[in-house]
Amino acid sequence: MTDPDTVPEPAPETLPDSAETSDRFAQARTAQSVALLEDYVELIGDLIAEHGEARITDLAQRMGVTHPTVTKAVARLRREGLVISRPYRGVFLTDSGAAMADKVRARHRTVVSLLVALGVPPETAELDAEGMEHHVSEVTLQAFEAYLARQG
Amino acid sequence: MTDPDTVPEPAPETLPDSAETSDRFAQARTAQSVALLEDYVELIGDLIAEHGEARITDLAQRMGVTHPTVTKAVARLRREGLVISRPYRGVFLTDSGAAMADKVRARHRTVVSLLVALGVPPETAELDAEGMEHHVSEVTLQAFEAYLARQG
DNA sequence: CAAGTAGTGTAGCCTTGGCTACATTCCGCG
DNA sequence: CGCGGAATGTAGCCAAGGCTACACTACTTG
Numbered sequence: 001m002t003d004p005d006t007v008p009e010p011a012p013e014t015l016p017d018s019a020e021t022s023d024r025f026a027q028a029r030t031a032q033s034v035a036l037l038e039d040y041v042e043l044i045g046d047l048i049a050e051h052g053e054a055r056i057t058d059l060a061q062r063m064g065v066t067h068p069t070v071t072k073a074v075a076r077l078r079r080e081g082l083v084i085s086r087p088y089r090g091v092f093l094t095d096s097g098a099a100m101a102d103k104v105r106a107r108h109r110t111v112v113s114l115l116v117a118l119g120v121p122p123e124t125a126e127l128d129a130e131g132m133e134h135h136v137s138e139v140t141l142q143a144f145e146a147y148l149a150r151q152g
Numbered sequence: 153m154t155d156p157d158t159v160p161e162p163a164p165e166t167l168p169d170s171a172e173t174s175d176r177f178a179q180a181r182t183a184q185s186v187a188l189l190e191d192y193v194e195l196i197g198d199l200i201a202e203h204g205e206a207r208i209t210d211l212a213q214r215m216g217v218t219h220p221t222v223t224k225a226v227a228r229l230r231r232e233g234l235v236i237s238r239p240y241r242g243v244f245l246t247d248s249g250a251a252m253a254d255k256v257r258a259r260h261r262t263v264v265s266l267l268v269a270l271g272v273p274p275e276t277a278e279l280d281a282e283g284m285e286h287h288v289s290e291v292t293l294q295a296f297e298a299y300l301a302r303q304g
Numbered sequence: 305c306a307a308g309t310a311g312t313g314t315a316g317c318c319t320t321g322g323c324t325a326c327a328t329t330c331c332g333c334g
Numbered sequence: 335c336g337c338g339g340a341a342t343g344t345a346g347c348c349a350a351g352g353c354t355a356c357a358c359t360a361c362t363t364g
Contacts (some may be wrong), residue, residue: 020278022216025191028283029351032184036321039177057341064174069322071343076320088329088342117293131180131287140280143271181321188351211312221352228350239307240312240359 028135035134038104039063040073041082044091045101053090107141108133115143117151180287187286190256191215192225193234197253198241205242259293260285266296269303 043062047054056074060067074091077083082097093101111133115125136144195214199206208226212219226243229235234249245253263285265277288296 021214024279025214026216026281027279030185031283032187033320035180035184043173055341056343062173062177064178065321066323067342068324068344072321077159115295116290118299120292124289124291125174127179128289128292130176130289131183132284135279135280135283137276139276140267140272143267147270158341185350207311208313217351219312220314220354224351 009074031135036073037077037082038100038134039082039130040077041093041101042104044083044093045098045105048092053092055090059091104133107136109140110144110148113137113148117148122148183287188225189229189232189234190252190286192229193245193249193253194256195259196235196245197250197257200244204246207242211243256285259288262293262296262300263288265300269300 040059040063043059044054047058047062051058056067056070059074060070063070074083075083077091077097078085081094082100083091083093085091108129111129112122112125115129116122120128153181158170172239192211192215195211199210199214203210208222210228212222215222226235226237229243229249230237233246235243235245237243260281263281264274264277266279268274272280
């Protein structure tokens with residue numbers, strides 16, 4: 001997961017169109033695998049800001065999953081170096097986790113703002129942004145920001 | 153997954169924000185589970201248009217996965233009533249599969265067009281749209297189309 | 305018609321992200 | 335201090351979506 005260059009590319013002599021296509025799908029797949037981590041990190045940041053700590057139960061409730069699911073996810077976040085946690089204690093962000101949280105939060109706001117600026121109702125914008133945001137590349141994000149700036 | 157009302161909601165007196173949040177994540181999760189089906193259905197439609205049939209190998213190549221992965225996916229598509237297939241024969245869309253393919257293709261075009269209209273380079277637009285499109289609701293899609301129409 | 309190769313199918317394994325059920329720890333309160 | 339309930343951890347299950355390895359079918363072609 002942290003090593004996307006192990007993706008097998010068995011047929012380099014395939015049609016350029018097909019190669020592009022599989023790349024596109026592969027990229028979408030990778031983005032999806034990062035999405036959950038991003039959501040957790042952002043949420044942990046929110047909870048720490050609100051309560052000084054992020055508890056498993058609160059994370060579970062906000063994510064709409066059960067607590068063992070959160071425990072598993074936190075284990076993965078630890079492996080990725082995004083959070084630190086001790087048994088029966090809360091979960092906290094590392095520096096890189098905090099950085100990711102900031103980035104994700106900013107991107108989320110931008111996507112929502114863009115949708116609203118295009119006439120999407122705020123609640124729908126919030127809903128759709130939750131899924132879309134993880135697939136918005138840096139380049140596209142900047143285009144969004146440029147549009148919003150242009151718009152006023 | 154098909155039965156979201158079994159989700160434990162132990163604390164109905166929690167902040168309204170929290171309830172909304174879990175709904176958002178739940179919706180994003182559902183959308184993600186449909187995404188692959190949509191991609192396959194669209195691709196099958198493309199291949200049938202091009203070659204008169206969709207072969208497992210071609211699907212595998214275009215999706216950037218191996219053929220057993222496609223076989224599994226096709227089994228799921230069959231279960232969902234989106235395709236019909238016989239062993240060692242190609243894969244074909246049912247009526248509902250074809251309808252989904254049309255819808256997905258149109259949505260894909262709209263999302264790409266919108267990104268391009270906002271100044272995203274075409275290749276990036278294609279890449280990002282692949283992931284984003286599955287999370288674009290009907291309402292948001294219409295907002296996109298309205299913007300594009302307004303734009304000319 | 306008989307090979308041989310390309311295409312499919314099947315088996316079995318892995319990881320992720322869900323879940324339930326049960327065990328354990330922590331903490332506040334009597 | 336001890337006890338009970340809430341929070342957390344752990345075990346084990348499932349489905350989905352990857353993979354490799356191996357078996358079988360079908361088609362082309364000599």
